[in-house]
Amino acid sequence: MQHPHGVQPWGNFLLNGGADIRSTGLGQLRVLSDDLLLTVLGLLPAKVLLSCSATSKALYCFCNHEELWRALTLQEFEGSFRYSGSWQHTYLAAAGLTEPGSQPSCGPLKVQGLYSDILYQPWFCATTPIREEWLERDNLERRSGLSLEDFRQHFELPNRPVVLSDAAKDWPAQKKWTRKYLRKAFKGQAVVAGNYPMAFDDFLAYSDGATDDMPLYLFDCEFAAKAPKLATDYKVPEYFAEDLFGVLGESARPHHRWLIMGPPRSGSSFHKDPNATSAWNAVVRGSKKWILFPPHITPPGVHASADGADVATPVSLVEWLLNFYDAAQRGGVRPLEGVVRAGEVLFVPRGWWHFAINLEETVAVTQNYVSSAGLPAVLAFLKTGRADLVSGCAEADRADLHERFVSALREQRPQVLESC
Structure with missing residues (x-):
């Protein structure tokens, strides 16, 4: 070609x-x-x-x-x-x-x-086609029917990823979240794609025709306010029910939940989740290839500043796969990786580097959370006083987030605060 x-x-x-x-x-x-x-x-x-x-x-x-x-x-x-x-014709x-809607008169x-x-x-x-060797490796641990205690002892406390293969299979969203349903839910509302507000129908038109090496990605933290019925179509898996940032109230806590949607090849380049939180990511439609490295191993091709404020990665996800995937397999610590499909939920522990690429048009829900197990790490992060590293809140609310969080915990969950 x-x-x-x-x-x-x-x-x-x-x-x-x-x-x-x-x-x-x-x-x-x-x-x-x-x-x-x-x-x-x-x-x-x-x-x-x-x-x-x-x-x-x-x-x-x-x-x-x-x-x-x-x-x-x-x-x-x-x-x-x-x-x-094309972007030129779009402009x-x-x-x-x-x-x-017109087409160029010549090629x-x-x-x-x-x-x-x-x-x-x-x-x-x-x-370039997505290569089979990028997809065939699957060393992510997968569990079904996991008890809360087993999840805590074997994954949350040791800070290890796991795919919960049955955690979202009974969500109404699994059957309801078609394009038609989402279009109706977002009627009259703009969604956020590539950090820009965009009509949902326009985002779908872009997704159908996108030829970018790094397509725009719908990543909206206000989807539940814009389309309230979507919030009733799923429930937080029981493993992640404890979210201590909730003591701040919905309006004062950092952003914590997002609707994610994008065409093939869209996704997220290597990063660590904000504020030292852990996360869960549930695929509703489609499939995602995930690659994860433990906190102390910086992925090949990724350059991060000492304080974590700046991270430089290859421009596109496929570019990383082409240039660095093989090197990652030869490293001293190989990544955990696998494909997560509809109905499955990936637990992303705090501090882990992770990369996700959509293999087809994919819709997912993700939330960041703070449990008792992760509270010491979050408090230590917030206590550094680096407001510029705090994410998900208004600039005026970043500097005192640690103080506000500790004060709310002391009032509402003192036993958790005392035990950490």
Whole structure:
């Protein structure tokens, strides 16, 4: 399968005789590296970008790079757009420069002799098949019919992941949460996808046509307020019923529950959950591939600052799989991994690095929580006084979260506070 503009990876340059159109096509811009050139082009307004694309075949390829047009669309229109097959065409339609729903009169121009990993890699990651070897390993422990005490002793206290294969199978959501049902539930409401408010129908249109290497992901912490009946379609599994942040009240506690939905290849890159909390993630429809590393093992290809405030990862999930999955298998500590399917719930212990990629359109519910077992870690985290590391609350409420939490525990759950 060929890049839509004929761009080839840099490794093909010598194989094809060492001739390219970059230098002559870019003129004085040829001194810029590809990533710096894209940074400069990303500063241009759309009409100037279109004009530049007509000056040479090389600039045509750079100026039509999908990542530039995705950034322009999201910066100017946020979530107020209807996806039209490509980000450039989506931008033009949203800006009123083409008719909504119309299609380009001709296909993209294909060039010969342009080699660029920066242009080629995102397209390759978006189109390369998900490999069987990425899916076949399954060393996550799976349990059904687990008692509360067994869960606490064998998983929560030792801080070990487990898939609870029967914890969500009886939820009404398993049968009810079709696209039609969700569309009706969110009628007149905007959902949050890629950090932008978007009409649910527009998100579905995007999901159906998305060709990104890292598709937008619906991740909404206010879904229960926007669509109250969704909150009645599931129940917190009994293993996670104790959530001590609840003593703060719903409006004062950090964000803790999210509806998650996305097309294939969407998901979450490696991260640790906020505020030293643990989490559970239940798949309602579809399936997710999970990869988890224990707290003391930073995944290959991931670079985290000492305080955990900043984490740099590869741009897309498939890019990590292509470049680092094999290295992870050869490391001293291999990851825990497996596919979690509809009706199953994954327990994600505090501090564990985790990565999840949707293998098909997937709908899930996740909640972060603080139990008695995890309370000491959460209090220690909040006591550091690093308000910039606290997540899920208004900026004004971060600095005193530890004080407010301890005060509420002392009043409502003193025995838990005394025992930790």
